[in-house]
Each structure stands twice: as structure tokens, then as C-alpha cells.
Amino acid sequence: MMDAIVVGGGPSGLATAHAVIQARPGARVAVMERSDLRPRGATFGVCPNGMRALEAIRPELKQALMQHHCDYEQRVIYDRTGTRMPSPPGDSGKTRILQHGEYIQVAWHSLQSTLAEALPPGTLHTGHRFLGYSESSGGVAAQFETAQGVRTIEAGVLIGADGGQSAVRQALLGDGPPQFLGMAIWRAVRPRPAGWTDDHAVWGGIGQSIMVTALQGDLLCWQAFRPWPADKLHLIGGRRQAYIQENDGGSAAQQDGVGSASPSELGAERIRRCLDAFNEWPPHVLDLVATTDPLSVTEHGQFFRDPDTCQAYARGCVALVGDAAHLGTPMLSQGCSQALEDALELGRAIGQFGPTPEALAAYEAVRVPAASEVQRWSFKLLRQFQQGQPGPSEVDVNIDQGFIKRQHAPLVPAVTARSG
Ligand SMILES: Cc1cc2nc3c(=O)[nH]c(=O)nc-3n(C[C@H](O)[C@H](O)[C@H](O)COP(=O)(O)OP(=O)(O)OC[C@H]3O[C@@H](n4cnc5c(N)ncnc54)[C@H](O)[C@@H]3O)c2cc1C
Structure with a gap:
């Protein structure tokens, strides 16, 4: 025992x-x-x-x-x-x-x-x-x-x-x-693109923002936050455990209701939703999101x-x-x-x-x-x-x-x- x-x-x-x-x-x-x-x-x-x-x-x-x-x-x-x-x-x-x-x-x-x-x-x-x-x-x-x-x-x-x-x-x-707080979050860690200069920056402000932070090993972490309606929570993973991806234990994809989509297809959809949510924001920031490996993007609601x-x-x-x-x-x-x-x-x-x-x-x-x-x-x-x-x-x-x-x-x- x-x-x-x-x-x-x-x-x-x-x-x-x-x-x-x-x-x-x-x-x-x-x-x-x-x-x-x-x-x-x-x-x-x-x-x-x-x-x-x-x-x-x-x-x-x-x-x-x-x-x-x-x-x-x-x-x-x-x-x-x-x-x-x-x-x-x-x-x-x-x-x-x-x-x-x-x-x-x-x-x-x-x-x-x-x-x-x-x-x-x-x-x-x-x-x-x-x-x-x-x-x-x-x-x-x-x-x-x-x-x-x-x-x-x-x-x-x-x-x-x-x-x-x-x-x-x-x-x-x-x-x-827990209760849904009406916020969606997308995040990823990715290699720093050539020519990227901001080590710690935020775009936007109250209610909606994208933050970028440099990590060791020439990596960048980006995090995008915006309000998200409760009736569309299912599109961003529903009540799925935050940060857990489809290949963690194999059950999250079923909870997503996405059937047989592959992890990289799901990742690409997450990137698309993030880009849609921030369209018309500075192109080089959106490019950081668009060129991220789909497998490393997490997407979820915020709960409390x-x-x-x-x-x-x-x-x-x-x-x-x-x-x-x-x-x-x-x-x-x-x-x-x-x-x-x-x-x-x-x-x-x-x-x-x-x-x-x-x-x-x-x-x-x-x-x-x-x-x-x-x-x-x-x-x-x-x-x-x-x-x-x-x-x-x-x-x-x-x-x-x-x-x-x-x-x-x-x-x-x-x-x-x-x-x-
Ligand atoms: C994978 C992951 C990444 C995160 N990344 C960030 C981040 O980048 N930035 C940030 O601000 N916060 C992040 N968080 C949240 C933050 O770490 C926590 O809010 C906080 O530090 C509290 O930590 P915790 O150990 O209580 O919970 P968590 O950090 O959520 O850890 C819970 C652990 O329990 C495991 N677990 C869940 N259910 C079961 C089960 N049924 N059986 C066995 N194990 C189970 C999970 O896999 C996880 O490892 C992350 C959480 C997770 C799980």
C-alpha cells in the first residue's frame, strides 16, 4: 500500500x-x-x-x-x-x-x-x-x-x-x-522566424490581444486571446481539458466531435479559426500564426x-x-x-x-x-x-x-x- x-x-x-x-x-x-x-x-x-x-x-x-x-x-x-x-x-x-x-x-x-x-x-x-x-x-x-x-x-x-x-x-x-468565461485562447511554441525582432511584445489590448515572448533555444511563444460566444464553445474544443491535444490519450478528438480528422488537420483548423478571429491585424503577426506547425497549436476556452x-x-x-x-x-x-x-x-x-x-x-x-x-x-x-x-x-x-x-x-x- x-x-x-x-x-x-x-x-x-x-x-x-x-x-x-x-x-x-x-x-x-x-x-x-x-x-x-x-x-x-x-x-x-x-x-x-x-x-x-x-x-x-x-x-x-x-x-x-x-x-x-x-x-x-x-x-x-x-x-x-x-x-x-x-x-x-x-x-x-x-x-x-x-x-x-x-x-x-x-x-x-x-x-x-x-x-x-x-x-x-x-x-x-x-x-x-x-x-x-x-x-x-x-x-x-x-x-x-x-x-x-x-x-x-x-x-x-x-x-x-x-x-x-x-x-x-x-x-x-x-x-x-467549471464555468466558461467567454474567452478563447490559441497558443503555440514555434521556431523564431528569420528577421523577427520583438522578444516580448503585445498587440491589441483590453479584451483582445496577441502576445509574443522569446524562449530559450531560439523559440517564440505566441498567445492570442479574444472573446468567444458560449454557443460556439464546441468549435474550440468544448469542455476539453485545456492544452490537451488530440493525440493525448486519444479521447479528445472524440470530444471535439471531429470523428476521423487527423491531428494535423485539426491543428490546421485551429490556425484558421485563430486567423479568422484576428483578420486585419498586422500581417507579420498573423504570419507567425499561419506558419506554425499545426500540431503545436492549442485552442481552448477559458474556464473558472x-x-x-x-x-x-x-x-x-x-x-x-x-x-x-x-x-x-x-x-x-x-x-x-x-x-x-x-x-x-x-x-x-x-x-x-x-x-x-x-x-x-x-x-x-x-x-x-x-x-x-x-x-x-x-x-x-x-x-x-x-x-x-x-x-x-x-x-x-x-x-x-x-x-x-x-x-x-x-x-x-x-x-x-x-x-x-
Ligand atoms: C499540458 C498543459 C499545459 C499548460 N500550459 C500552460 C501555459 O502554457 N501557460 C499557462 O499559463 N498555464 C498553462 N497550463 C495551466 C497551468 O499550468 C495551471 O493552471 C497551473 O499551473 C495549475 O497546475 P495544476 O498542476 O494544478 O494543473 P495542470 O497544469 O492543469 O495539470 C494537471 C495534470 O493532470 C493531468 N490529468 C488531468 N486529468 C487526468 C486524469 N484523469 N488522470 C491522470 N492525469 C490527469 C493532466 O494531463 C496534467 O498533466 C497548462 C496546463 C497543462 C495541463
Whole structure:
């Protein structure tokens, strides 16, 4: 029997595994991930509070992640016709965040691979899709679909780290899917075209924009955002898990309702929809989209949960972390940092109480107030953005609400090692 099964090998799941092993040396932890680990996703920021949480879990993880940091100078702003706009005074955003600690910009898969490679061998199991679980007096028995058939694994606790469309959440709370926020997002990482000069730029603004960020290895990440009607959600993947492509586990194409279209045909359709959505924007920016390998383009709606409906992160032997627990909007750049804070506090609680319901309840008591507040502000900022209203910026909220100032005590390994 394992001590803990973690469902999901994204940032929250992998960091939770590290935290449990760090806090409780000798703990038997398994991370069950449905996909493989090939590069996917675009870039995101890890805020100073997230970096401190990662350091508190294991300082070496933070050092390893810093190697993937994509540093850039001031962001260049253009309107949707391509006319350069004045930059905010002193590029205040990044400078002001850096006053509160390290802030890094990394590719999603760099974070995933950094955390995965540092786990003890045999901890991470890819190709395992969570199906369901049952509770017993000694813990849980969880079922996974694998290429070899259904596998059942028993553990003291089950941790749902399976993202915004969490199956563990549905099995635990049954509160239905998250809400569609009325936004569509297209993203890709691609080679930098000859002559491309902008390392960090945004076209457009409130409500509709295309952002380009340079990555290591002469790569660029582009991300296009625009309002999208709910009655056309099915065209951009419906409620399909964000970022997952047709060849991840093979079931997303069926959910798309596209039958036998090949992954590259589907990718080409995504590019076409993105180009249609941004027609008449600067040609060289659209060319960046048009000449991207169709297989690397992701397309999805943006989803969110109301924080008032996210006040339970644990029940009995099952807990939720990261987006599975408190899916916010992307407006505060805090999704990953909150996932890392969850991992740290869950590890700390399991270090103190062992892999037990007491530990999960202690984790919930610490994290619900802290993560809810971030989730609530991320929603306020999204509404402001969608409605074109003036209001505090993402940076103002992160600083004024103290999110990026949060400090985290290091994990101290429990004296008691493996339990039974
Ligand atoms: C592939 C991917 C790419 C992303 N790229 C970006 C990005 O470029 N920019 C950005 O801002 N945010 C990105 N995100 C979202 C961001 O990482 C998260 O919002 C945040 O960091 C919280 O992380 P999480 O680990 O809780 O959830 P997630 O990052 O969503 O990770 C959840 C993990 O659980 C796995 N999973 C889901 N269902 C099951 C199941 N039934 N059985 C087993 N495993 C399951 C998923 O494959 C995934 O690896 C991405 C998420 C994913 C899954």
C-alpha cells in the first residue's frame, strides 16, 4: 500500500510529490499522469511567492527551474494596427514585481520536466488515466486506465492534482464542470522566424490581444486571446481539458466531435479559426500564426470556478490541489504559484500528521482562505478586462493584496519515517 497517490503530473501534482517526500522521508508516493511528458503548453510566470514556495519545498528545485528562465527587456506595446504605443513609465510592472523577489517566465513543459526529473525514480507513472476511487477504513483504492487495462492502487490518501476539469474533484464533490468565461485562447511554441525582432511584445489590448515572448533555444511563444460566444464553445474544443491535444490519450478528438480528422488537420483548423478571429491585424503577426506547425497549436476556452463554490479542498482521505481545488482566471499570473503553495502546505501537513484525514483537514484549513482570496481577485480582474473598465492592474493587486509578498517557512522533515 502506498502512502499517497497523486493524480496528475502537472505543477501541483509533481510539487506535491516532492513536498510529501521531503517532509516525510521514506514516504511511498506515486504520481499518476494520463499523458506522456513531451513538450506541450506555452509560457507562464511564476511569481515571487511561488518561487519561495518551491524553494521551501526543496531549494534545488528552484535553482534548477531558474536555468529555464526566459529573461527579456521591457515589453513593447502595439495597438491592433501595429502602431507602437508608449510604454508604461519605467516598465513599472516587472520592475515592481522584482522588488518583492524572483519572478521567472518559463515554458510550462520546462517546469513539468524540471519537477519530474528530480523525483525519485519510479515515482511518476505516465499513461495512467484516473477513473474513480472508493474509500475504505484504511484509505482509498483508486482505479486507472492504462494501455494494459485497468489498474487499482491502494493508498492512505488520494490527492487530486488533475487540473481545471478535475475528475478527482467530480468523484469527491460532484459539483459539475467549471464555468466558461467567454474567452478563447490559441497558443503555440514555434521556431523564431528569420528577421523577427520583438522578444516580448503585445498587440491589441483590453479584451483582445496577441502576445509574443522569446524562449530559450531560439523559440517564440505566441498567445492570442479574444472573446468567444458560449454557443460556439464546441468549435474550440468544448469542455476539453485545456492544452490537451488530440493525440493525448486519444479521447479528445472524440470530444471535439471531429470523428476521423487527423491531428494535423485539426491543428490546421485551429490556425484558421485563430486567423479568422484576428483578420486585419498586422500581417507579420498573423504570419507567425499561419506558419506554425499545426500540431503545436492549442485552442481552448477559458474556464473558472466561483470561489464561493470552492471552499472544500479535502474530505476524508481525499484532497485537491492546484486548479482542481481553486480554478482561477489567468489575470493575476498566480495559477502556478498557488499550486506550489498548496503543494508546500499539503506536504507540511502530511509531514506532521502522516498520510491521514487529519493532515488533509489541516491543509484545507490553511489553504482555503489564502487561495480563495487570489481566486476572487483573479475573477474581478477578468471582468474588468472583459468590460474594458479601468481599475487596478494585475501588478497593483499582486502587491497591494500581499500575494507576491507571501513568505514560506522551509519544510522540515518529520522525525518519523515510513509508516508501516
Ligand atoms: C499540458 C498543459 C499545459 C499548460 N500550459 C500552460 C501555459 O502554457 N501557460 C499557462 O499559463 N498555464 C498553462 N497550463 C495551466 C497551468 O499550468 C495551471 O493552471 C497551473 O499551473 C495549475 O497546475 P495544476 O498542476 O494544478 O494543473 P495542470 O497544469 O492543469 O495539470 C494537471 C495534470 O493532470 C493531468 N490529468 C488531468 N486529468 C487526468 C486524469 N484523469 N488522470 C491522470 N492525469 C490527469 C493532466 O494531463 C496534467 O498533466 C497548462 C496546463 C497543462 C495541463
